[in-house]
Amino acid sequence: MNRFTGTLHTEIMTSALQKDPFATDSAQATNRSPQQQDPASPTYAGPLSFLRRPYSRDLTGVDVAISGVPLDLATTYRPGARLGPAAVRAASVQLAELGIYPWGLAPLDALNVIDYGDCWFDAHRPWTIRDAIAAHARTILASEAKMLTLGGDHYITYPLLIAHVERFGRPLGLIHFDAHCDTWPDEHADSLNHGTMFYKAIREGLIDPARSVQVGIRTWNSDFMGVRVLDAPWVHRHGTAAVVDRIFEVVGDAPVYLTFDIDCLDPAFAPGTGTPVAGGLSSAQALEIVRELDGIQLVGADVVEVAPSYDQSDVTALAAAHLAADILFLMRKQPHP
Numbered sequence: 001m002n003r004f005t006g007t008l009h010t011e012i013m014t015s016a017l018q019k020d021p022f023a024t025d026s027a028q029a030t031n032r033s034p035q036q037q038d039p040a041s042p043t044y045a046g047p048l049s050f051l052r053r054p055y056s057r058d059l060t061g062v063d064v065a066i067s068g069v070p071l072d073l074a075t076t077y078r079p080g081a082r083l084g085p086a087a088v089r090a091a092s093v094q095l096a097e098l099g100i101y102p103w104g105l106a107p108l109d110a111l112n113v114i115d116y117g118d119c120w121f122d123a124h125r126p127w128t129i130r131d132a133i134a135a136h137a138r139t140i141l142a143s144e145a146k147m148l149t150l151g152g153d154h155y156i157t158y159p160l161l162i163a164h165v166e167r168f169g170r171p172l173g174l175i176h177f178d179a180h181c182d183t184w185p186d187e188h189a190d191s192l193n194h195g196t197m198f199y200k201a202i203r204e205g206l207i208d209p210a211r212s213v214q215v216g217i218r219t220w221n222s223d224f225m226g227v228r229v230l231d232a233p234w235v236h237r238h239g240t241a242a243v244v245d246r247i248f249e250v251v252g253d254a255p256v257y258l259t260f261d262i263d264c265l266d267p268a269f270a271p272g273t274g275t276p277v278a279g280g281l282s283s284a285q286a287l288e289i290v291r292e293l294d295g296i297q298l299v300g301a302d303v304v305e306v307a308p309s310y311d312q313s314d315v316t317a318l319a320a321a322h323l324a325a326d327i328l329f330l331m332r333k334q335p336h337p
């Protein structure tokens with residue numbers, strides 16, 4: 001080794017030590033600004049929080065808390081949505097780096113968002129799960145933060161609605177994207193069923209059917225309980241602009257909760273889910289509708305039913321991440337009612 005090479009090597013080593021990625025705070029990956037080129041935390045590495053927001057349980061000054069509810073004990077067909085929150089988070093990190101179209105970076109800059117991590121519940125004591133999820137939501141909603149929750153099967157929306165109604169008053173309007181109405185009769189108060197929770201929510205006065213709308217439905221129910229249904233054939237026939245008009249007509253300026261079951265999308269766009277039904281929306285149609293809902297009085301939202309084991313090339317998780325990011329930005333203008 002000659003003198004020149006040795007000097008150069010020393011300089012490189014000194015420089016590398018000063019920039020040692022392992023010497024930096026492990027939270028660096030989640031604290032960096034979007035689009036920041038940081039070799040210590042490439043897109044695919046480090047803690048894969050939603051949109052690279054910091055993992056935190058400090059709700060001080062937080063506008064929106066992302067959290068996961070990794071439950072799939074209420075499914076009627078294929079399980080696997082317990083792995084949904086992790087998959088959607090992982091799919092979201094490249095959105096954070098590129099800036100989310102068409103919003104750019106400004107909305108996220110103006111919104112203090114954390115990733116609160118996952119709700120803990122005891123899967124082996126299923127009768128405790130409803131209250132565990134409600135308690136998780138109450139803790140977050142006791143602050144000024146709104147919730148954007150990643151499922152998990154769709155049952156989680158029921159305890160989330162219980163906590164939201166306690167916080168925001170009852171009943172709430174519901175904007176519900178799904179292949180399934182989830183209003184099938186169920187007289188068992190303690191059942192874990194991802195097809196009946198809106199039957200319970202309407203019966204218990206948690207949501208107002210007159211201020212509620214379902215989009216993308218393509219399964220039969222003899223009684224939709226007074227909820228306005230824009231079924232999938234109606235969406236395909238009339239287009240996304242008409243859907244948006246009808247949603248605003250139904251919900252008006254009422255406080256609303258938005259729930260997006262990823263099986264609203266056609267299995268061609270979202271194969272990674274537990275109860276797929278052909279004939280659904282494309283991811284482009286769904287994104288177009290969600291983006292045009294700017295101005296609704298959104299008090300909370302979830303994206304549910306991503307089951308990564310049945311996914312192909314992460315296409316379902318990616319669609320869910322895009323939808324969740326756009327729903328997040330719908331929260332940016334609305335102060336607490």
Ligand SMILES: [Mn+2]
Nearest residue numbers: 179180261263
């Ligand atoms: Mn569904």
